[in-house]
Structure formats: structure tokens, C-alpha cells
Amino acid sequence: MKAVVVYESLWGNTARIAGAIAEGIGPEAQVLSTAAATAAAIAHADLIVAGAPVLGFKLPTEKMRESIRANPGKAPAPPDLSHPAMRTWLDALPAGQGAAAAFDTQVRGPFGSAAPAIAEALEKAGYTAVAKPAGFIVAGKFGPLRDGEIERARAWGAELAQALA
Numbered sequence: 001m002k003a004v005v006v007y008e009s010l011w012g013n014t015a016r017i018a019g020a021i022a023e024g025i026g027p028e029a030q031v032l033s034t035a036a037a038t039a040a041a042i043a044h045a046d047l048i049v050a051g052a053p054v055l056g057f058k059l060p061t062e063k064m065r066e067s068i069r070a071n072p073g074k075a076p077a078p079p080d081l082s083h084p085a086m087r088t089w090l091d092a093l094p095a096g097q098g099a100a101a102a103f104d105t106q107v108r109g110p111f112g113s114a115a116p117a118i119a120e121a122l123e124k125a126g127y128t129a130v131a132k133p134a135g136f137i138v139a140g141k142f143g144p145l146r147d148g149e150i151e152r153a154r155a156w157g158a159e160l161a162q163a164l165a
């Protein structure tokens with residue numbers, strides 16, 4: 001099975017969850033940023049899992065990323081804006097026929113989500129959802145991930161693999 005976990009991550013939380021999901025899927029799963037996940041890299045994938053942080057209550061927009069670039073606030077580290085927004089990656093996603101699942105990282109509370117928008121875009125491109133969109137929780141605005149979230153992500157990855165088996 002070809003499985004690819006694609007992420008957008010400014011401070012590493014979403015990238016860490018992506019890595020844990022891939023571990024749960026199995027050794028064949030690849031973890032790629034939106035820059036590395038080119039059309040060639042994801043071609044013929046049986047499973048695409050895509051994730052991004054929730055910023056400003058939603059899937060990050062270019063405007064939001066630009067405002068963070070201009071004013072990173074009290075960020076503990078500079079944001080990693082080296083790879084495109086998930087939103088931009090999804091806009092360019094070629095049509096496909098594999099399975100898909102979407103996740104986000106977010107603070108706990110009614111502060112929006114990104115995974116449902118990702119799931120919708122994947123389905124629009126022809127992919128079939130194999131799980132409900134999942135959210136993984138950070139303890140503060142910039143992270144770190146809450147205790148247990150890495151393990152939960154690994155378990156979710158294993159569930160995805162099982163759904164396809």
C-alpha cells in the first residue's frame with residue numbers, strides 16, 4: 001500500500017502528529033510537507049492523509065500566513081513558512097481515486113477547525129474518506145502537543161491502515 005501523510009506546519013506540532021500517524025499506518029508510509037508532496041510524489045497513492053493547524057479559526061489562508069510572517073508575536077521560534085499552505089496544496093491537487101483522511105491541530109475549545117475543509121477538498125478531488133476528520137490538541141497557542149496526543153495519532157494511523165486492509 002502506498003500511503004502518504006502530507007502536512008503544513010509552522011511550529012512543528014502538525015508535523016509531529018503527521019509523523020505519529022505515519023508510524024501508526026506502518027513502515028511504508030511517507031511523511032511529506034506540502035512542498036515535498038509533489039504530484040509525482042503522491043501519484044497512485046492508495047491513501048492520502050492531510051493535515052494542517054487551525055489558525056484564525058480555520059484552515060490557514062495565505063493572508064493569515066502573511067500576517068504571521070510580518071508579526072510573529074510571542075512565538076517561541078520563527079514560523080516555518082518554507083512550504084506552501086495546505087489550502088494552496090489542495091487547490092493544485094490532481095484528481096485521484098485513493099482513500100483519504102484529514103486532521104488538524106488546534107487548542108481545545110470552540111475555536112474552529114481545519115480538518116473538515118481539508119476532507120472536503122480531498123473528496124472534491126475524487127478521494128474517498130475512510131475516517132471522520134480528526135483534531136489533535138495543543139496545550140498552548142504555539143504548542144506543545146498535549147500529553148497523549150502522539151499516542152492517539154499513532155492509534156488513528158493504525159485505524160486508517162486497518163480500514164484499508
Ligand SMILES: Cc1cc2nc3c(=O)[nH]c(=O)nc-3n(C[C@H](O)[C@H](O)[C@H](O)COP(=O)(O)O)c2cc1C
Binds near residue numbers: 012055057106
Ligand atoms: C496566530 C495563531 C492563531 C491560532 N488560531 C487558532 C484558532 O483559531 N483555533 C485553534 O484551535 N487554535 C489556534 N491556534 C493554535 C494552533 O492551531 C496550534 O498551535 C497548532 O498546533 C500549530 O500547528 P503547527 O505547530 O504545526 O504550526 C493558533 C495559533 C497561532 C500561533
